[in-house]
Amino acid sequence: MIGAVVFDFDGTLVDSNAIKRQCYDDVFAESPDAGPLIERTVVDFPAFSRYEVIARVLEQLGETPDRLAKRTRELSRRYTTLCEERIRKTDDFDGVPETLALLGRRYRVVINSATPQDCLRRVVLSRLWHKHCDWVLGGPATKRENLQHIGKRFSLRPREMVFVGDGDLDSEAAKAFGCHFVRAHPSCSEAPVCAELLIKRMSELPSIIEQFSTVSQP
Secondary structure (H helix, E strand, O other): OOOOEEEEOOOOEEEOHHHHHHHHHOOOOOOOOOOHHHHHHHHOEEEEEEEOOOOHHHHOOOOOOHHHHHHHHHHHHHHHHHHHHHHHHEOOOOHHHHHHHHHHHOOOOEEEEEHOOOOHHHHHOOOOOHOOEEEEEOOOHHHHHHHHHHHHHOOHHHHHHHEEEEHHHHHHHHHOOOOOOEEEOOOOOOOOOOOOEEEEHHHHHHHHHHHHHOOOOO
16 A cells, blocks of 8 residues: 655646756856856756755856855855745646645655755745645755655655656655656656656546555555
């Protein structure tokens, strides 16, 4: 039986991937050479946190070692503020609130994101999703670590959990942990693995979870 459905946030529940990418450009707006460096960093190091992306770009722009940590903290705070302000105003994917409410009546529902936890919880609260969620987990822990925390808290084995995400990092976290994975495909630019289950609309998810519940029976 499935006991928990775990959702990535950006690009899965909210159409925010492009917003987060634009915010990097905006915090480096006074550095005209930063654009290509940002692009190369986010492509070459997709698992980097915002702090790591900003630190690497600053290093490549020639920031002095004695100022690097301070400037990284400053720009990271600015980046987080911009992201939070803009994501609060952006749209959910179709059917998200209804699907969270429906699943929340039968399963544990958890949000698992790389977004810093305090920021993530504020955004979830602003959308009133906390009514349907049992837990909200963000960074600095990795998504795999958060999956482990979820399993431990709710006494669930990996096969009793489903992780829903839009990217390869989500798929890899699910595989490493050993739980089921569903790729939410509406905004995903990465090529899915052929064996993955795909959904184009959140309304498709409950029936898939039901199928997992059936095959997960001992």
